[in-house]
Amino acid sequence: MTKYSAWAREAWAVFQKDLLSELRTKYALNAIVMFAIVTLSAVSFAVGQFAVGNDVRAAFLWIVLFFSAMSGLGRVFVKEEDASTVQVLRLAARSSAVYTGKLLFNMVLLFALAAVVVPLFVVLMALDVLDLVFFVGTLGLGIAGLAGAATIIAAIIAKASAKGELFAVLSFPILLPLLITAIGGTRKALDGVAAAGEFQVLLSYLVVMVTVSLMLFDFVWND
């Protein structure tokens, strides 16, 4: 048994633990889905009968996704602090495995949300997706990048006070480049234009964020 497979098993165990406890309580899932439904309804109602361009609709989609993420992804480390399970987790798994497990969990949570929200959005806003591959690809990479940045910030705020408000305040500047690119890419996909540039940016953002988070997580996690 190499040390890499041990690390993978630890990360997977952390992910499974979070997934299991989430499926039992559905705390974050409820918050995130309810928030998304409410925002989506507000957007759809506001647009109403008006003809809105693809640029506006792409922006609305990402506003719904972003604010839902802000409401639901922040608790992933805070819940360990609240349940006083931090020490046990520190003993049970090495820090990079903990980070990876939590990252996977946040990604799954956000993808699950997208699986509900995006089809609803397409239907409600009568979206005509001209380039499906780029649409799905931009969404996928954008969501992965969102979760990637959100997880390290969640780790930081778990160690601070005033956790709820701080999460959005800290995440927003970090995520703006991702948002701008994702909105642009989605708009292009809706218009049927190739979004190769946006793809590159989104992919590199994801890689950079996860790498930096892995390198720095230890400093946040271990007091």
Add this chain to the structure above:
Amino acid sequence: MKFSGVLKLLLLFWLGGVILAAFFYAPADRALGEAGRVIIFHIPVAWVTVLAFLVSCVYGVQFLRRRDLGDDLRAAAAAELGLLFAMLATVTGSIFARITWGSFWNWDPRETSIFILLLIYAAYFALRSAVEDEERRGRLSAVYAIVAFVTVPFLVFVVPRVYFSLHPDIITPTGKLEMGARTLQVFLASLGGFTGLFAWMYQLAVRIGERRQQA
């Protein structure tokens, strides 16, 4: 790193000279007119805010390695100044935008990136005020500064290349600087002057912080 009386006087006359030269020595820009003089102040100030961010990150990294609270103090001092210069850069840029393009704010990529830098600084201080323990505060703010630093290149370099920018591009595709000789002289002098100003204010802030720590 105390600034001697001579050095302070030199800085005063240097910056005073730059301000005078910007209006009387440098000619009005061909395309932008008198408003083009803002380039002499706006770009150095924007440069200083990025420099301050860099200094803050470097000391953040040092703090993570050495856990010396003096490093954290230096990181915070640089960030304070960075916030100030970021506000100056945003305001000067906004006034220029109003004069030249008619509106104060347009979400042009460069405008967006200075705004984000402003937000990063603000978030940095929000985080610092939310943590009581000094060592933990230093650690968390250092990590945040580094994470934020990593996202800045995306805005500064990637987005303007991908999207059309309102910003006048003084660095042409061939890489040469497109500025009149006189304007270039004043501009470079201003660059040095504002960097000197930052250095002076920074070492003042650090010395004040050190006195406070000793007390």
